[in-house]
Amino acid sequence: MGLLIGTRDGVFRAATVPLEDPDQVLDSGDTLRVRSFPDADGVFAATKSGLYRSRDEGRTWENLAVPQEEVYSVVASPDGERLYAGTHPAHLYVSTDDGATWDELEGFQDLPSRDEWHTPRHRNEAHVRSLDVHPAAPDRVIAGVEVGGVHVSDDRGESWTERRDGVHDDVHHVFVLGPDSYIASTGDGLYRTEDVGQSWSRLDTDLDHRYFREAFELDGRLYAAAARSSPGTWSGENGADAILVESTDTGETFDERSYPGGPAEVVLAWTAVDGEVVAGTNDGRLIRHEADGTWADAGHVPASIRSLTANLG
Incomplete structure (x- = not known):
């Protein structure tokens, strides 16, 4: 199984991990998410130049013409009949005809806090940075807004x-563990809910790093990474001054791990390839979790890694 790598410069495709001569297959600029879904045809890239789909394992791509150009997130319903796209500014669209046309989900604009979703660093606007659906709750859509919090539709x-x-309102990613259980990675902490977000518990209270981008879980082990502060601080002598942590009790306790590139580089993306966790850093480095529990260097791409998905034959 191979890998698609979303970066600040577009999408790269690799047939193997460790990487061997990854090819740039989509010149889309900043690519926030690359994702595939069990019952939706193809693989999707949510980028600042549009939402793209490839039906040939990432070799060629088509722009699906979402009404807003900057697409930050994408998810398909478990039956594959609905495709959702979240954008900047923070709007949410749905397609029921395989991406041919799009309708705005206007109820998303009616949330009571909608007028509060803005920050100067994002042009005084916000974006829908995370979308997900769990197959055990197929009508439920979970949206994470930067800056605006977590919101749920049933x-x-x-x-x-x-x-x-x-939960902190600077939401970067919501990882869905189950129909009611989520992990939210934010600009100020890592949070968990077991009741569809009606209540949240903070998981990072024993850590001294607060800036989380994304969490991941495989075979009962939770993986997360955090920088000391936001990206504007990552260019100094210590870089991101980051940590990588693992938990076997869903975040009740964490163990810190050393990794190639750390602590100067911070992990921003995760996936699994052939049963092993792989992660990507802000310096374009790919690392792989080895059978002995250590992390090994698995190659580089020439741009910061934003997202990973493994779906190639």
Whole structure:
């Protein structure tokens, strides 16, 4: 199984891990998410120049013409009949005809906190940075907004309920562990809910790093990484001054691990390839979790890694 790598310069394709001569297959600029879904045809790239799909394992791509150009997130319903796209500014769109046309889910704009979703560093606007659906709750859509919190719909995106109390509103990613259980990675902490976001518990209280981008889980082990502070601080002598942590009790406790590139480089993306976790850093480095529990260098691409997905034959 190979790998698609979303970077600040587009998408790269690699047939093997460790990487051997990865090819750039999409010149899309900043690519926030590359994802595939069990019942949706193809692989998708959510980028600042549009939402793209490839039906040939990442070799060629088509732009699906979402009404807003900057697409930050994408998810397909478990039956493959609905495709959702989250954008900047923070709007949410759905396609029921395989990406041919799009309708705005206007209920998303009716959330009580909508007027608060903005920050100067994002042009005084916000974006839908994370979208997901769990197959055990197929009508439930989970959206994470940077900056705006977590919100949940139980009717396939038509109406929404805020789930932002108790979680920091600078949401980078919501990892769905189960239909009711999520891990939210934010600009100020790592949070978990077991009740669809009605309450949140903070997982990073024993850590001294607060800036999280994404978490990942495989075979009962939770992986996360954090920088000391936000990206504007990563260019100094110590770089990101980052940590990589693992937990076998869903975040109740964490063990810190050393890794290639650390602590100057911070892990921003995760996936699994052939049963092993791989991760990508802000310096374009790929690392792989080895059978003995250590992390090994697995190659480089020439741009910061933003997202990873393994789906190639």
